[in-house]
Amino acid sequence: MQQEVTLKDHFFETRLFMSRIIALLLFAGVLLLVLLGRLWYLQVIEHDHFTTLSEDNRVKLQPIPPNRGLIYDRNGILMAENLPSYRLEITPEQVDDMGATLSALEDIIGISEVDRTRFEKLLKSKPRFEAIPLRFHLNDREVAQFSVNRHNFPGVEITAGLARHYPHGKVAAHVLGYVSRIDEQALQSVDTSNYRGTTHVGKIGLEKSYESLLHGTVGYQQVETTAQGRILRVLKRAPPVSGRNLYLTLDLHLQAAAEQAFGDRSGSAVAINPNNGDILAAVSLPAYDPNVFVNGIDYADYAALKDNKQEPLFNRTLRGQYPPGSTIKPFMGLAGLEQGITGAHSSTYCPGFYSLPGNTRKYRDWKRTGHGTVNLHSAIVQSCDVYFYDLAESLGIDRIHDYLSHFGFGKPTGVDIQGELSGLLPSKEWKRRRRNQPWFPGETIITGIGQGFFLVTPLQLAVATATLAKNGLVIKPRLVHAEQEANRDELLPHQPELVETITVNNQDNWDAVIKAMIDVVHSARGTARKIGADSPYRIAGKTGTAQVFGLDEDEEYDADTLANKLRDHALFIAFAPADDPQIAVAVIVEHGGGGGSIAAPIARAIMDAYLQKTSP
Amino acid sequence: MSMNISPHREDASLRGWQYRLHLDAPLLIILICVSALGLMVLYSAGGGDISLVKRQIIRLGLAYTGMFIVAQFHPRLLQRLTPWLFVAGVLFLLAVLLGGEVSGGAQRWLNLYVVRFQPSEMMKLAVPMMVAWYLAEARLPPNRWQMLGSATVIAVPMLMIAKQPDLGTALLIGSAGFFALFLAGLQWRLLGFLTLLAAAMAPLLWHFMHDYQRQRVITFLSPENDPLGTGYHIIQSKIAIGSGGLFGKGWLNGTQSQLDFLPERSTDFIFAVLGEEFGFLGILLLFALYIIIVVRGVMIAIQAQDTYTRLLAGSLSMTFFIYVVINTGMVTGLLPVVGLPLPMISYGGTSIVTLMASFGILMSIQTHRKLLAT
Numbered sequence: 001m002q003q004e005v006t007l008k009d010h011f012f013e014t015r016l017f018m019s020r021i022i023a024l025l026l027f028a029g030v031l032l033l034v035l036l037g038r039l040w041y042l043q044v045i046e047h048d049h050f051t052t053l054s055e056d057n058r059v060k061l062q063p064i065p066p067n068r069g070l071i072y073d074r075n076g077i078l079m080a081e082n083l084p085s086y087r088l089e090i091t092p093e094q095v096d097d098m099g100a101t102l103s104a105l106e107d108i109i110g111i112s113e114v115d116r117t118r119f120e121k122l123l124k125s126k127p128r129f130e131a132i133p134l135r136f137h138l139n140d141r142e143v144a145q146f147s148v149n150r151h152n153f154p155g156v157e158i159t160a161g162l163a164r165h166y167p168h169g170k171v172a173a174h175v176l177g178y179v180s181r182i183d184e185q186a187l188q189s190v191d192t193s194n195y196r197g198t199t200h201v202g203k204i205g206l207e208k209s210y211e212s213l214l215h216g217t218v219g220y221q222q223v224e225t226t227a228q229g230r231i232l233r234v235l236k237r238a239p240p241v242s243g244r245n246l247y248l249t250l251d252l253h254l255q256a257a258a259e260q261a262f263g264d265r266s267g268s269a270v271a272i273n274p275n276n277g278d279i280l281a282a283v284s285l286p287a288y289d290p291n292v293f294v295n296g297i298d299y300a301d302y303a304a305l306k307d308n309k310q311e312p313l314f315n316r317t318l319r320g321q322y323p324p325g326s327t328i329k330p331f332m333g334l335a336g337l338e339q340g341i342t343g344a345h346s347s348t349y350c351p352g353f354y355s356l357p358g359n360t361r362k363y364r365d366w367k368r369t370g371h372g373t374v375n376l377h378s379a380i381v382q383s384c385d386v387y388f389y390d391l392a393e394s395l396g397i398d399r400i401h402d403y404l405s406h407f408g409f410g411k412p413t414g415v416d417i418q419g420e421l422s423g424l425l426p427s428k429e430w431k432r433r434r435r436n437q438p439w440f441p442g443e444t445i446i447t448g449i450g451q452g453f454f455l456v457t458p459l460q461l462a463v464a465t466a467t468l469a470k471n472g473l474v475i476k477p478r479l480v481h482a483e484q485e486a487n488r489d490e491l492l493p494h495q496p497e498l499v500e501t502i503t504v505n506n507q508d509n510w511d512a513v514i515k516a517m518i519d520v521v522h523s524a525r526g527t528a529r530k531i532g533a534d535s536p537y538r539i540a541g542k543t544g545t546a547q548v549f550g551l552d553e554d555e556e557y558d559a560d561t562l563a564n565k566l567r568d569h570a571l572f573i574a575f576a577p578a579d580d581p582q583i584a585v586a587v588i589v590e591h592g593g594g595g596g597s598i599a600a601p602i603a604r605a606i607m608d609a610y611l612q613k614t615s616p
Numbered sequence: 617m618s619m620n621i622s623p624h625r626e627d628a629s630l631r632g633w634q635y636r637l638h639l640d641a642p643l644l645i646i647l648i649c650v651s652a653l654g655l656m657v658l659y660s661a662g663g664g665d666i667s668l669v670k671r672q673i674i675r676l677g678l679a680y681t682g683m684f685i686v687a688q689f690h691p692r693l694l695q696r697l698t699p700w701l702f703v704a705g706v707l708f709l710l711a712v713l714l715g716g717e718v719s720g721g722a723q724r725w726l727n728l729y730v731v732r733f734q735p736s737e738m739m740k741l742a743v744p745m746m747v748a749w750y751l752a753e754a755r756l757p758p759n760r761w762q763m764l765g766s767a768t769v770i771a772v773p774m775l776m777i778a779k780q781p782d783l784g785t786a787l788l789i790g791s792a793g794f795f796a797l798f799l800a801g802l803q804w805r806l807l808g809f810l811t812l813l814a815a816a817m818a819p820l821l822w823h824f825m826h827d828y829q830r831q832r833v834i835t836f837l838s839p840e841n842d843p844l845g846t847g848y849h850i851i852q853s854k855i856a857i858g859s860g861g862l863f864g865k866g867w868l869n870g871t872q873s874q875l876d877f878l879p880e881r882s883t884d885f886i887f888a889v890l891g892e893e894f895g896f897l898g899i900l901l902l903f904a905l906y907i908i909i910v911v912r913g914v915m916i917a918i919q920a921q922d923t924y925t926r927l928l929a930g931s932l933s934m935t936f937f938i939y940v941v942i943n944t945g946m947v948t949g950l951l952p953v954v955g956l957p958l959p960m961i962s963y964g965g966t967s968i969v970t971l972m973a974s975f976g977i978l979m980s981i982q983t984h985r986k987l988l989a990t
Contacts, residue, residue: 009756013923032907038950042858058875058877224875
């Protein structure tokens with residue numbers, strides 16, 4: 001080193017520069033190694049990881065919603081279908097002057113304020129290459145008018161989708177229910193992965209109860225997209241599986257006839273095939289048009305439906321709970337006979353009222369003058385109350401409860417549609433538990449004629465009638481008898497389900513009760529003799545009149561002065577033909593008045609529509 | 617070293633046309649190779665947009681012309697012009713700070729009515745030239761006062777550019793000046809001291825940083841914290857490079873690049889396109905070309921015959937390397953995102969002109985040597 005210091009500056013500086021260059025090259029070499037190490041790590045060691053991430057970026061799974069299954073009646077008449085629905089869409093990037101386009105479109109097909117607001121909101125939030133819907137559900141005229149002018153509207157398209165449609169409108173509306181736009185609440189109750197891409201979900205009725213069958217399975221397509229989400233091509237496709245078609249037990253013609261028979265009265269009727277539990281008709285009136293719910297009902301219309309005093313949205317068949325009134329008498333009679341409390345020929349004197357021993361309270365018969373001496377047969381035929389007050393007193397509430405519960409009273413029937421209420425079959429235990437009160441003897445008395453706490457749904461009443469008709473066979477009622485995979489011909493039947501078989505102690509008891517019910521319709525003193533006179537087949541029936549409110553001992557019931565709201569419900573149960581039951585019917589006409597005069601003709605119309613069509 | 621002792625032997629091998637045209641054939645050939653590779657990658661990065669490539673070809677034409685013109689200047693002339701160039705540059709920077717055009721949130725542009733230009737680009741050359749000029753006649757290694765003078769020459773424009781703010785360019789200019797000073801013989805002890813000082817100053821630097829610069833540092837440290845916001849660039853770029861693997865997905869087949877997942881893919885992040893489509897091997901090829909450029913530049917520096925040209929050539933070569941390191945380091949997630957293009961490859965105007973001018977200076981230095989020295 002010392003030697004070098006003495007050398008010329010030039011040489012020293014060259015040495016210095018060279019050493020510095022070497023230092024810098026070493027430094028550069030280190031940097032280069034770090035960089036290459038990093039690239040080796042990214043591209044070789046972590047290659048698989050980043051490949052996965054890159055695929056995740058590129059490939060998106062796009063759901064393809066399945067087509068919803070169709071609903072047919074028992075004869076194959078379409079009740080719920082998917083119709084093409086046209087909507088107008090605008091792709092913003094293809095439109096030069098959005099304002100001019102919108103106003104020109106407004107002249108041709110009209111754009112509501114709601115549509116415009118929604119469109120403008122979407123316009124801001126969606127990428128410009130994505131088509132934004134401006135109008136939904138264009139009618140044929142609007143489609144035609146736009147099509148003629150289409151060349152003036154680059155970037156504006158009409159696209160077809162499918163929308164649920166109920167071709168028969170209000171008919172069987174409560175049975176079918178409806179679908180409507182899926183919302184947060186609905187999303188929580190379904191498997192969200194299967195509902196990606198689905199816009200509508202069953203909200204009520206069969207549409208809701210059979211949602212899982214009707215909906216089907218979502219399909220997917222793997223698409224390659226850009227970072228903005230523009231689809232470039234489809235890589236793979238797993239087609240959706242359409243929902244299954246349902247074949248109802250309902251007979252649409254019968255249903256329509258039944259609804260027509262009600263006129264403009266409100267109420268409910270259920271017709272069941274007692275042999276297999278098929279619900280042939282289920283009327284709940286007034287009804288509503290389910291089509292308005294499919295694409296969102298506007299607030300005013302919904303409020304009108306909701307606030308309507310007649311409650312058109314209320315499914316009376318399943319959720320209407322009415323006192324059974326005198327329609328319970330055949331069942332009470334059977335309870336007395338089968339448990340040996342009374343005999344078919346033991347008689348009671350009816351002075352027009354009934355009192356408990358040692359009590360002055362009078363329980364009145366509907367006939368103030370009394371029926372005189374009656375036995376079970378004449379008590380059913382003439383609907384004598386006093387006989388059944390006495391019978392109820394003899395049976396006691398617990399025996400009444402235990403026997404009647406076999407017929408399905410007080411519990412859900414298990415029908416294949418959601419929302420059913422269980423009615424109320426009172427008992428001492430029930431009263432203690434729910435009301436924390438002891439049972440009073442007087443409450444047993446009025447239970448005997450289907451009043452008091454006793455409540456039934458129209459469906460329960462129909463099922464009990466069918467059970468009576470079939471000698472104690474309790475069959476679960478059902479609305480769907482078969483399903484069908486999409487694009488397949490064969491039907492996959494649902495088997496009828498036997499709930500229980502009520503023990504028959506003595507067949508004569510059942511025959512006696514049914515004989516009495518036949519005479520209700522077909523004898524000179526029967527309360528429903530009006531419908532029996534010209535009937536080509538024999539009907540077993542029982543009328544009922546259910547009090548909406550209780551009258552005091554001395555009050556007179558005067559239908560004319562009572563507000564409609566407080567008038568009695570008219571009831572009628574029946575099955576026919578009496579010797580080979582094919583149809584069992586329960587009819588409740590709200591505030592209809594007399595069971596024999598109002599409800600029985602409706603039941604007759606239903607049975608006519610069914611029996612005269614099927615038995616030529 | 618033997619080359620310096622008998623330069624005529626080496627010079628004799630040079631062909632006549634290189635001297636007449638003042639071009640350096642090895643450097644020129646490699647530059648053209650890199651440009652060609654760059655155009656290929658750019659074509660892909662632009663999604664097959666040929667007009668983008670055409671515009672870049674025009675820019676390259678301008679840049680090569682600039683290089684050719686600069687190469688004609690004798691180093692003596694460059695040396696004489698240096699202080700004027702530097703003073704003019706500082707004045708321009710001052711003008712930018714006082715009333716420059718704002719573009720992309722930073723004040724970098726000066727509108728001269730004829731051309732819009734970035735004085736900071738000019739300083740990439742002017743700063744190492746000034747340091748070399750300042751130390752040209754000095755007895756090396758420089759003494760304390762010369763150190764301080766050089767430090768001032770570096771720090772003033774660097775701070776002015778950092779203020780614009782343009783951290784990437786400030787960093788490049790700082791390293792250009794530093795390399796000149798280091799090659800002149802900056803004492804190791806002083807270097808160590810400066811490093812410690814810089815480390816100690818880091819918190820202070822943080823204090824003076826803009827919010828977006830701080831965000832970049834935070835993002836750099838943990839990009840996954842904000843994958844759709846500030847971390848998006850770096851995450852997507854790592855995915856692009858990593859998914860390229862050893863051999864790449866093939867030209868025009870990079871999904872990250874072609875499907876718009878990679879942001880800034882024709883400019884600052886074009887390296888990720890190369891990594892995705894040509895893989896590790898493609899990157900090795902580019903690095904090999906870059907290394908040849910750097911080595912050739914260093915050779916020119918070693919063969920240079922006076923302090924000014926030696927320091928300038930060494931500094932320009934090493935700065936070019938640092939340029940590459942900062943861009944690739946940032947794209948691979950080793951460094952924070954500072955916004956520097958990949959030299960010769962990225963789409964963009966001003967920086968390529970400056971870069972080619974620096975190669976013009978190298979060629980001038982190489983081809984204006986006295987054939988029979990010493």
